Amino acid sequence: MMEKMIFGRFIPGDSFVHRMDPRAKILFVFLFIAIVFVANNTLTYLLLLAFTFFVVFLSKIRLYFLVNGLKPVFILLIFTFMLHIFFTKGGDLLFSFGFVEVYEEGLRQGIFISIRFLVLVFITSILTLTTSPISITDGIEVLLGPFKRIKLPVHELALMMSISLRFIPTLMDETGKILKAQMARGSDIGSGPLKKRIKAVVPLLIPLFVSAFKRAEDLATAMEVRGYRGGEGRTRYRQLDWRMRDTLSLLMLVGFTAVLWYFRT
Amino acid sequence: MNSIIMSFKDVTFTYTPDDQSVRPAVADLSFSIEEGEWIALVGHNGSGKSTIAKLMNGLLFPQAGEVAAMNLTMSEESLWDIRSQMGMVFQNPDNQFVGATVQDDVAFALENNGVPHEEMVVRVKESLRQVKMEEFLDHEPHHLSGGQKQRVAIAGALALRPRLLILDEATSMLDPQGRMEVIETIRELREETGLTVISITHDLEEAALADRIIVMNAGRKHKEGTPEEVFLTGNELTTLGLDLPFAMRMTHLLREAGVQVLGEHMTEDELVEELWTFYSKK
Numbered sequence: 001m002m003e004k005m006i007f008g009r010f011i012p013g014d015s016f017v018h019r020m021d022p023r024a025k026i027l028f029v030f031l032f033i034a035i036v037f038v039a040n041n042t043l044t045y046l047l048l049l050a051f052t053f054f055v056v057f058l059s060k061i062r063l064y065f066l067v068n069g070l071k072p073v074f075i076l077l078i079f080t081f082m083l084h085i086f087f088t089k090g091g092d093l094l095f096s097f098g099f100v101e102v103y104e105e106g107l108r109q110g111i112f113i114s115i116r117f118l119v120l121v122f123i124t125s126i127l128t129l130t131t132s133p134i135s136i137t138d139g140i141e142v143l144l145g146p147f148k149r150i151k152l153p154v155h156e157l158a159l160m161m162s163i164s165l166r167f168i169p170t171l172m173d174e175t176g177k178i179l180k181a182q183m184a185r186g187s188d189i190g191s192g193p194l195k196k197r198i199k200a201v202v203p204l205l206i207p208l209f210v211s212a213f214k215r216a217e218d219l220a221t222a223m224e225v226r227g228y229r230g231g232e233g234r235t236r237y238r239q240l241d242w243r244m245r246d247t248l249s250l251l252m253l254v255g256f257t258a259v260l261w262y263f264r265t
Numbered sequence: 266m267n268s269i270i271m272s273f274k275d276v277t278f279t280y281t282p283d284d285q286s287v288r289p290a291v292a293d294l295s296f297s298i299e300e301g302e303w304i305a306l307v308g309h310n311g312s313g314k315s316t317i318a319k320l321m322n323g324l325l326f327p328q329a330g331e332v333a334a335m336n337l338t339m340s341e342e343s344l345w346d347i348r349s350q351m352g353m354v355f356q357n358p359d360n361q362f363v364g365a366t367v368q369d370d371v372a373f374a375l376e377n378n379g380v381p382h383e384e385m386v387v388r389v390k391e392s393l394r395q396v397k398m399e400e401f402l403d404h405e406p407h408h409l410s411g412g413q414k415q416r417v418a419i420a421g422a423l424a425l426r427p428r429l430l431i432l433d434e435a436t437s438m439l440d441p442q443g444r445m446e447v448i449e450t451i452r453e454l455r456e457e458t459g460l461t462v463i464s465i466t467h468d469l470e471e472a473a474l475a476d477r478i479i480v481m482n483a484g485r486k487h488k489e490g491t492p493e494e495v496f497l498t499g500n501e502l503t504t505l506g507l508d509l510p511f512a513m514r515m516t517h518l519l520r521e522a523g524v525q526v527l528g529e530h531m532t533e534d535e536l537v538e539e540l541w542t543f544y545s546k547k
């Protein structure tokens with residue numbers, strides 16, 4: 001289950017989307033989120049769907065892989081669809097089945113909301129699937145750059161984010177080790193009533209915290225020794241590279257918005 | 266070129282200045298290290314080795330005495346100047362890996378010192394080549410072995426082209442293979458660049474490779490000299506809680522058993538060399 005989940009995972013590749021500048025991708029996603037709400041009739045929703053599949057096609061991520069990885073999301077989707085079908089009244093009565101009555105408006109709303117949900121999940125997944133976490137961090141740091149003026153600690157936030165990302169696998173490993181060590185001492189985490197299981201987690205968390213603090217201290221020393229003095233006067237090793245394709249992608253999105261706007265009712 | 270690169274003069278440091286009952290971590294310590302030397306600093310747990318390393322690059326300041334490096338006296342003003350000329354590698358390979366990938370980590374010190382981008386690209390490649398990790402440019406830390414991570418840490422220290430490299434038990438958490446890799450890397454580096462190295466270690470076999478050994482005991486300098494001089498004291502080191510190199514222990518045991526081994530041997534190879542020619546020489 002967890003292995004198949006693709007939420008927040010990065011799949012390296014060499015597609016048009018992979019090669020885009022992370023800044024362009026982030027802007028694209030935010031703009032897209034706004035645009036989704038422009039659609040309001042069958043044609044515009046279909047256009048939205050078509051556009052999303054076009055982006056998926058450009059990312060060279062297999063649709064099957066995407067759909068398979070987002071299974072838990074589909075359960076949520078079906079649930080909201082059902083809610084709309086059963087509880088939104090309006091328009092003609094399509095059919096009734098005992099006390100359940102399905103109206104035309106309910107069906108329409110159900111489908112629309114599902115499409116909206118689907119395209120949002122697809123587009124944001126494409127962002128995280130095609131961009132390494134560290135590039136996303138870089139993109140956010142640069143995009144938030146202007147907010148340094150109002151004293152937002154942009155550099156520090158980005159550094160915090162990248163260090164957290166860097167330490168996730170390390171701490172996961174460590175959790176595994178502690179778990180095994182506690183199991184070897186007879187602690188039983190996998191079974192029993194919930195209360196007992198929660199209690200069993202404590203001897204797992206405490207060593208993890210202790211070691212995380214130790215790591216943080218070591219890391220701070222290592223950073224200081226290597227001349228870290230905050231964001232002032234620092235240069236960047238990873239350079240972002242805004243190309244023609246990035247401008248074009250954003251223009252394409254703006255064009256698409258115009259089309260949606262034209263066809264909406 | 267016999268210029269002094271690092272010197273301590275009557276340095277005393279205590280973590281608890283208010284509590285007189287605790288012995289200082291480092292007491293009345295004096296020594297000086299010449300450019301190009303390989304120094305091993307050995308001593309039992311808590312003998313003050315890490316504290317000395319921290320005094321060397323201004324993470325700590327002594328209560329008495331003077332630390333000088335690169336012809337500058339250590340102070341708040343000279344601190345960053347001194348630090349940019351010395352690299353330091355610590356014990357735990359995971360806790361000093363800052364970057365998301367190998368190349369980001371090597372570039373970290375360069376970024377901090379405001380090196381321009383084009384120059385950084387060149388230096389990252391160069392340092393990784395020096396530690397033979399150039400194929401691992403884009404690898405993430407959790408896909409590297411301990412020895413590889415330590416070599417990346419060395420590359421990260423080398424990127425600034427330091428004159429002095431301090432290794433604080435950099436090999437103690439590694440398996441024998443990783444340890445060999447790191448020691449070999451240091452040896453080659455010194456041949457190639459003449460870098461000054463101070464390695465803090467528990468491992469007397471590693472210390473035997475150095476030009477000079479400083480033995481610490483309870484915050485004070487116990488002895489200083491070439492590996493031969495230091496190891497000749499034999500049992501004295503054992504009482505300080507240090508293990509003699511295997512070849513030396515073997516030599517002593519052979520002598521006790523009545524075998525007339527002639528020389529003092531610090532490496533296994535030397536001992537084997539004498540032993541297999543033993544009868545033919547007689």
Ligand SMILES: Nc1ncnc2c1ncn2[C@@H]1O[C@H](COP(=O)(O)OP(=O)(O)OP(=O)(O)O)[C@@H](O)[C@H]1O
Pocket residue numbers: 280281290308309310311312313314315316317
């Ligand atoms: N942060 C600290 N606060 C208080 N006392 C400390 C601190 N760090 C070390 N000490 C004490 O200072 C003394 C020297 O410690 P140091 O870490 O320098 O020893 P070491 O030779 O590096 O030991 P090891 O071989 O275990 O690394 C020890 O007695 C230790 O307990």
Ligand SMILES: [Mg+2]
Pocket residue numbers: 314315316434
């Ligand atoms: Mg130590």
